[in-house]
Amino acid sequence: MEKAVLLKAIIDNAIDGLITIDEYGIIESINPSACKLFKYTELEVLGKNISMLMPQPDRAHHDGYLFRYKKTGEASIIGIGRELTGLTKNGTQFPFRLGVSEVKYSGRIIYAGFIHDLSREKEAESKLQDYASMLEEQVQERTLSLRETVAVLEQTKIELNLSLEHLRDTVGVLEQTQRELNLSLDKEKELGKLKSRFVSIASHEFRTPLSLVQLSASLIERHALPYENQNIGKHVVKIKEAVLNVTAILNDFLSLEKLDSGKTQTKRDTFNLENLAGEITDEMQIALKGRQKIIYKHRGPGVTIQLDQNLLKNCIVILIDNAIKYSGAESEIQFYTKINENNCTIRICDNGIGIPADDQKHLFEAFFRAHNTGKISGNGLGLSILSRYTDLMKGKVDFRSRINKGTLFILTFPII
Template sequence: MENSVLLKAIIDNAIDGLITIDDQGVIESINPSACKLFNYTEQEVLGKNISMLMPQPDRGYHDGYLFRYKKTGDASIIGIGRELTGMRKNGSQFPFRLGVSEVRYSGRVVYAGFIHDLSREKEAESQLQDYATSLEDQVQERTVSLRETVDALEQTKAELNLSIENLHNTVFTLEQTQQELSLSLAKEQELGKLKSRFVSIASHEFRTPLSMVQLSASLIERYALPFDSPNIGKHVGKIKDAVQNVTAILNDFLSLEKLDTGKVQAKFSHFNLAEFAAEIIEEMQIALNGRQKIVFVHRGSELMITLDQTLLKNCIVILIDNAIKYSGEESSIQFYTKINENNCTIRICDNGIGIPIEDQKHLCEPFFRAHNTGKISGNGLGLSILSRYTDLMNGKVDFKSRINRGTLFTLTFPQS
């Protein structure tokens, strides 16, 4: 009896939310932290389906997840930690990390969900992203300055070559020019080292302060609970959003650094392309906006290919994520795969804003973004990484795009 009382006290005073449901998705218990997160009382949720705490489209998919898991044992959430979006009583939404465990007790199955609010981490990531953008602007300004210096030196050299009558001064000036050029090149090399050093620091050393920001945000949220201030929750949520955004940017920077230093090598394996694509689509559902949907079609009877699964997944996720960001909330994203005797083809098609013709030749350059992206978030690294991953698998990238008519990306890989 004493152990039961202790366990209840631990659950009631836990920082993170805890909700248990039966095998039909009906809520059986909820601790105070979870009630606080969703702004419901315990009496308002007990006996209700857990989907009431989810926005669309997750609300409509939830019962299907449980049914498929009970029937096949194939888990999409149960036993797997992942980030989701919750919906409060007032309709507002917030990000959280969910861990679900299956518990068999007294001849029945109960599912326990542990909920950690990520709102503050996201806000901190945004602030760090601004800092990284500022550093990148400084790098670009220095690059422009170096280019201007080199151009000026070349012009000086040309003028001196025309001054035949003053050969001594010309030779002296050319020597001086050569020294200045060597100094400029040395500065450019130092700038490259500085950028590489920044990438290394941003990808490794920033992770510790990011973790501290995330932990501090959680502690602030905990200590602010007695005040019940929506402003505190709002700003803590911004911190968590910022932390997540900056983490994504650091991951892109780290990917580029690994590519530049040759640390990324393709590891080929034989696998089922249709099943592989279906898993990616399931994972991407959480990223869809509004009533967006992904339509997948595999053509041909052949299903097995030989490629690097990790690199290929990253390529497909980059393209689908871009299609989601640059398309409307009612749009349909087309995902096609095809295998024949000679090659494997993957196509991602959307009906979004399209890419201006003048920008298309620069599309796979690092840090480049089309002029019509406006306030849509992005760092201009995704397609550059995609292009280099595709090269490592001996493939090629093609695309067609029209303004406000959408974009079609095609990845082609040889198959022996």
């Protein structure tokens, strides 16, 4: 009963729509997100054919599709997914991605449809195309300018060969032309940076599909429990790990872009450091490997400080996540906080692989990874972001590390 209540709570609070139908296309359940998308109440659609939510010609073809699938077993949507158009109660249409799963339960066949609204993605895609076209036009203009500059340079060379008497004047023209060429190349590089920055902003749009994949994997895992199929569980774990890795990479790139563009600003929050550290410790339990443990202790009389709580939490999470990744499955991660009259200190210590001495001077550079990380996942951005967040909060980072003996990081921040 507790699991059923939990599953219902997850479905009712899912950000994407979820509709279940029987083998004849009759709607058996619809969650609040789907009701909001189609602008119907639950009572208005329960017991009705799912085709009421489709514009023509999909509405006319839907029952035939179900009949052919039951007869032949050939699926064009079930287990595959595709983009479709939905019809709301007031007659408006919107694009969405539909993923349909077939569930056999208590001798019945139920089809569960996961509906993700693509309106924002389509709008973002249109804006991206318009912006790319504008960038392409600017690139063409700069290319034409370069060609014209090169043509001037070639003409200048011809004039130099024709008259040695104007050697000094010609050299001056060549130098001026070279400066113009360098300026044009610098503008080209700036356009490249703008385009890269725009792609980073657009990557925000990947977060919602990743959330859908994560939710779907959780639902598959829960529905598969009665069957005790180890292969399903193994692949669901791989899906979740892949989603977490991609999400972490996107978050790191977006954080770096905000830092580079000056969008990251600090704010002073008054909060309980011990409570924050306890919350982080609990949240990081899901990332632990094997029998790893996080040991947290607070030292010092006071626990309330004034810092940017969000940036501080990100710094701590980066260090604990690194400690987990680079330590063995039986290891303990030591996590301490301390407050005195002027400063607060965060210490995170592991007994992992350590950092080679030759690599330590590059540790806070973007995209740098130590030579002994091997196949351990990572993009080399975490410590670079940590260092810049710490600078923004007027703090400092210290560390000590030895190969195969572990690493200690110490963050110190002024609190007055």
